[in-house]
Amino acid sequence: MEATAKRLLDWYDANARVLPWRAPPGAPPPDPYRVWLSEVMLQQTTVAAVGPYFAKFLARWPTVKDLAAAEDADVMAAWAGLGYYARARNLLACARAVAARGGTFPDSEAALRELPGLGAYTAAAVAAIAFDRRAIVVDANVERVVARLFAIDEPLPAAKAAIRQRAEQLTPDERPGDFAQAMMDLGSGICTVRGPRCLLCPLSELCTGRREGAERFPVKPAKTAKPQRRGRAFWIEQDGKVWLVKRADKGMLGGMRALPDDSWSARGDGAADPPLPDAWEPHGNVRHSFTHFDLDLQLMLYSGCDWARLAAQQGEWWPVAELDQAGLPTLFAKAARLALAQDREN
Numbered sequence: 001m002e003a004t005a006k007r008l009l010d011w012y013d014a015n016a017r018v019l020p021w022r023a024p025p026g027a028p029p030p031d032p033y034r035v036w037l038s039e040v041m042l043q044q045t046t047v048a049a050v051g052p053y054f055a056k057f058l059a060r061w062p063t064v065k066d067l068a069a070a071e072d073a074d075v076m077a078a079w080a081g082l083g084y085y086a087r088a089r090n091l092l093a094c095a096r097a098v099a100a101r102g103g104t105f106p107d108s109e110a111a112l113r114e115l116p117g118l119g120a121y122t123a124a125a126v127a128a129i130a131f132d133r134r135a136i137v138v139d140a141n142v143e144r145v146v147a148r149l150f151a152i153d154e155p156l157p158a159a160k161a162a163i164r165q166r167a168e169q170l171t172p173d174e175r176p177g178d179f180a181q182a183m184m185d186l187g188s189g190i191c192t193v194r195g196p197r198c199l200l201c202p203l204s205e206l207c208t209g210r211r212e213g214a215e216r217f218p219v220k221p222a223k224t225a226k227p228q229r230r231g232r233a234f235w236i237e238q239d240g241k242v243w244l245v246k247r248a249d250k251g252m253l254g255g256m257r258a259l260p261d262d263s264w265s266a267r268g269d270g271a272a273d274p275p276l277p278d279a280w281e282p283h284g285n286v287r288h289s290f291t292h293f294d295l296d297l298q299l300m301l302y303s304g305c306d307w308a309r310l311a312a313q314q315g316e317w318w319p320v321a322e323l324d325q326a327g328l329p330t331l332f333a334k335a336a337r338l339a340l341a342q343d344r345e346n
């Protein structure tokens with residue numbers, strides 16, 4: 001085994017993080033369902049944020065077949081707050097495909113890649129961690145470690161090819177699953193974005209980036225400002241209930257319950273009409289940052305009494321006191337908090 005992999009695995013044997021979806025170093029691989037579920041949840045999301053969601057999903061849907069049989073709305077609601085909601089829709093599609101093949105995940109990277117919504121990274125991670133297959137697993141942590149180890153000067157994203165090639169050279173034939181997790185742990189706990197702890201690093205003697213100033217790597221692309229979008233969300237309340245809609249399945253926050261809005265996400269211009277005419281008052285703004293743009297959402301409160309017109313529209317009256325069970329995505333949960341805080345003031 002190559003020296004870098006050996007050092008890293010020795011370090012991992014003594015320092016592996018204990019996580020609910022993991023098996024200890026050297027132990028037989030964990031249940032593929034747990035590995036897959038955790039990897040989907042961990043995309044763009046921290047371990048600390050994922051922990052409670054992982055526990056909740058496992059308690060409610062202990063096997064992939066249970067998850068496959070769940071109602072879409074229940075899964076979307078359970079996912080609420082974790083963000084990047086396309087993941088929840090892909091999760092269900094994948095669970096159903098696995099259930100259709102008897103509830104067993106395929107055990108090779110190529111076959112995993114065939115499952116719906118299962119991207120290159122997740123297929124590699126599940127193949128390595130759940131089946132101990134040699135697969136090249138490169139998440140943001142691994143990217144940082146490799147860019148530093150080899151002082152890769154090229155800026156991201158162009159550097160990804162070189163990083164992958166180096167990661168491929170490092171990945172051992174033995175214990176590739178532990179190796180992948182060891183790289184993740186090193187990136188998360190030692191080779192951190194800021195203030196890497198090089199004195200504690202098992203790879204410090206082999207690391208070129210450390211000598212050149214580790215924090216310089218990976219080299220970032222020149223910054224471009226995120227586009228700013230504006231939109232409006234509409235709060236309509238009657239007898240302790242608020243009007244909620246289900247968003248279209250395709251598109252941003254698809255399939256989630258939400259406040260009605262003016263199509264800022266679907267059309268980008270935020271120019272669609274409110275669900276009821278007239279009697280709208282602005283009640284402050286909510287700012288939210290999505291991956292590709294920042295949104296300034298103005299909250300409009302309805303002060304009229306023409307609720308009957310809603311009967312012809314798709315939606316439901318939801319008790320305000322139980323709004324925390326509606327599974328609103330973070331943006332609309334923020335807007336709801338704003339509406340309720342202002343209600344109390346008025």
Ligand code: SF4
Binds near residue numbers: 148
């Ligand atoms: S020596 Fe420092 S920069 Fe290099 S891999 Fe270790 S923690 Fe990262």
